[in-house]
Amino acid sequence: MPQIVDDRALDRNVAAGAPLQRSGKGEEALLRSLISGGDERLDCDEATGLNMYGHGPSPRPRDLAFGSSTASTISAAAFSAVGAYYADLLREMESASATEIYEREIGQVRHDLLRLLDLNQAAGQARVDAILATSGTDIHLFAAALLAREDDRALMTITLMGNETGSGVMTASSGRHFMNRVSSERAVAKGEELQLGEATRNTTVAVRNKDGSLRTDEEVEEELRGLIELARAAGLRCLLVVTDVSKTSLLAPSLETVLRLKGRFGAVLDIMIDACQFRLSAATIRAYLARDFMVAVTGSKFLAGPIFSGALLCPPAISERFRHRTVPAALADYCGKAEWPEGWAARESLPDRANFGLLLRWKAALFELERFAGLPEEKVIAVLSAFAGAVTIRLRSDPAFELLDSRPLDRSHLWGETSVLRWDEIPSIFSFYLCHPHHDGLLTATETADVYKGLAVEQGGLAAVRLGQPVRCADFGDMPASALRICLSAPLIVAASESTEALAGLIAEAMTVLDRTADMAARQSGERDVAPMRVASA
Template sequence: MAYRDAAAAVHPGTAPSRAEVLAAWLTSGGDERIALDPRSGLNRYGCGPAPDGCDAAFGSSTASVISAEAYEAVGRRLDRLLGDPSVQGDDRSAYRAEAQQIRHQLAVLCGLPAAMAENIVLAASGTDLHLIAADLARGAGVAPLVTVMADPRESGRGVAHAVRGLRYAGCSPHGGACAEGEPAPGAIAGDLMAVPVREPDGAPRPAHAVDADFERACLAATRRGGPVLAVLLDVSKTGLIAPTPACALRLKRRLGERLTVLVDACQFRLGVQSLARYLEHGFLVALTGSKFLGGPAFAGALIVPECAARRLRRAPLAPWLGDYSGRDDWPAGFVGRGVLPDLPNLGLALRWRAALTELSAFRSLPEAEAADALTGLAEVIQTRLDLHPRFERLGAPGPRRFGRPGWDGVSTIFPFLVRHDGRVLDAARTQALYERLRSGPQPVRLGQPVAVGVRDGEPIAALRLSISARQLVQALSADGGRRALAQRALDVLDLVARRAAEVG
């Protein structure tokens, strides 16, 4: 569909408003998770397609509502596209140019050489990125791919299906309706080996124990004779890194091309130096613009290190990837993209425009100042969680990767359990609390509950208070901004404590 037909796609036979056109595009080119409920006007993450001014938005580990600045940037870009005569009847060429500009800007903002834009694959979601990475790791062989990763509950909901070549949603960006869990047509079903990262009661396992299990699993997987994909979570839904980068590097050096390492950095809580180190080691890196950056949900990018790109540019791609990936989502140098449909995804491009607006603002902050602000904020939040009788903090060390950490060595996701009458709320009551918080008269957005273990014979789940790049930019751009952000976080925790009594 040509871009200037957007208005007709929103409400046929009517003249929709600019906001309705923007909403239609920002929620297109994904799956049912970003479709708007006709009654609430919100997607499955509880977010609408336009800024809403919520002051209690601490859910960036799940999703965020687009900011006013990003919304205006997207609107200006869409206006230019709709007013460009060259776009009329040639939306494929327009998307091709948009995708290339996004790849270039992302590379530069990530501190990479501009030429690395030719190694960036765009995708609608982080789950789609895992699907693509698994296909690259599998190669042209017929042996099933074995994926080794941390407990899938710490990653995206559909990742465990995606890496095995299974459907993970009821529809896809370019395909029709499908059944979750069924094999993709023509896919070679893979296997999954999951490594626990928490004790049965939810406490984090020691890093050395996780690493040891991860190494054993990868070595066992390679003995099967087929390709192996190791997924390094950086960071998980609850802020963990698993396995350690040192463990992944040891395995890569030992196993060579038999092992592909994918860094799941879809939270994008990663500094430029850490990203560069991962790529230097030959690891694929998956990023999204909708978590730490605070862009609208469904904007992903897979960065292929140059040492791997020289081989992967010549690799074939599975035709069934075309349900999830279009030809111009890939740089022109990847010859396998020829089997993919020539279908544009303007919604993806506009969501990335929003995310890059946030990334550009964040990159303008002095790193030392950002690290100092985050350190102070983390101390305030962790202290409240430790001292309040309603909460139990699921403590974990700050992220550790290579050498001296930067701002990304400070925790920005704070998982916690909620107590009532001396007991931890079970998973069902925690979910009820989460729903009550986000739908109340003063909506509060936290990260969706994550299953972490069992207490008293009942499954338990952690809520997550998460800091976003946009919040940090705002805090460092105004007098008293740090104190104001810390106070808002404390106010949210106090409200959680009060509401807990209502569901206990």
């Protein structure tokens, strides 16, 4: 993929209205392709040009983009690179088969993803395989489908509650359609079994108490142990989905719990790491794979690629189990054979279908991953530490906010005791409630949602503020409360690592975002006489 010499200059030019070097017709085709090949979450409103998450396929470099825990808009640099790549593909397709070109290029995406994670690089090394998917939720569906057909025993999946993972994860993990349309454009019945009579059982575990505080690791482990014991007694196998990290930056259940459960239940229990936020290092991913844990990643959260793109990384032992598995016929509407590894039996029941939307979205995500992976770890740590320190101090000291209960990202049981600080041990998602300015208490979930929506709209010359969607974390009496999230993304870290001034600018932008959030919350809660804040547009 072509590299952009000065991405920041390109972003500034686009913000000022300078056109990208592409014909109008070619750009329209690119925009259509970027939102194709998925479910209705990709659909954009005709009036606004935005999807249900408030993002579209075009760059929006003026946005104060701190919402990567939910979604992001493609950067101008990635958009330009992907546009040039797509133009080359279109020229090649004038004289060659689109499906053959797609199979080659999506195979290259798989290769590049594994290369950037330093997988399959050594001669004689056992191969890690990757199944590509149109979203992280699709990955949960694929994993359940593969494991459910492994033997005569039924499968039970155990996931965190949807408020810490994703709204469709529980449905997909039970082997059911999780949206009303699939990537083949066929309409399906949401909640219906993928294959009649073969739905997987799903159960969920809460990691928070009703008031939003965290349950202890011991409580969670005891509940999980009981569930798996019951499943084993009933002749079921289990898939435990471990979230690293969740919507509110939790690693749950704890790795100490996970390793103890795996040691206790052995082959009855498989483990999948839901790393769909992709807020963990290549070394951490390799360590999970070395323990024969599957790892699910996406390109649209921390990497800030356009929604959606996903991959299921399968360690050699799992690949050997899966390569001979057939898949339900209904999966043919979700994926084509090129998205599955060479030599797998599943390919034989899947169509020769090209999904150029998925290809382009993964290309954009890998563009960002390549830039991020090229940074020295000490620079990444410096940016994350400075940002975490400044944001945490602000959220703790400002009466407009209340930090959501959280805990450190502890992977010591994966690595063993070490004094080495790894960048993915520093949080990059900070969750907070909005406090009522007139009396003790929090804004309601509805009021918080209104603040979130209001900030996302450009008004009065101010740039749109993009935070992570509110996460319902607590119920106080009959009042549900939600937490907003301010997040770092890989592109923000890359930009801030260039100089001391760039890092200071990033932190200043974050403070501006919190200023405007507090102001909007005061207005939303009824304080109409507050003078408008004077905030420089970004």
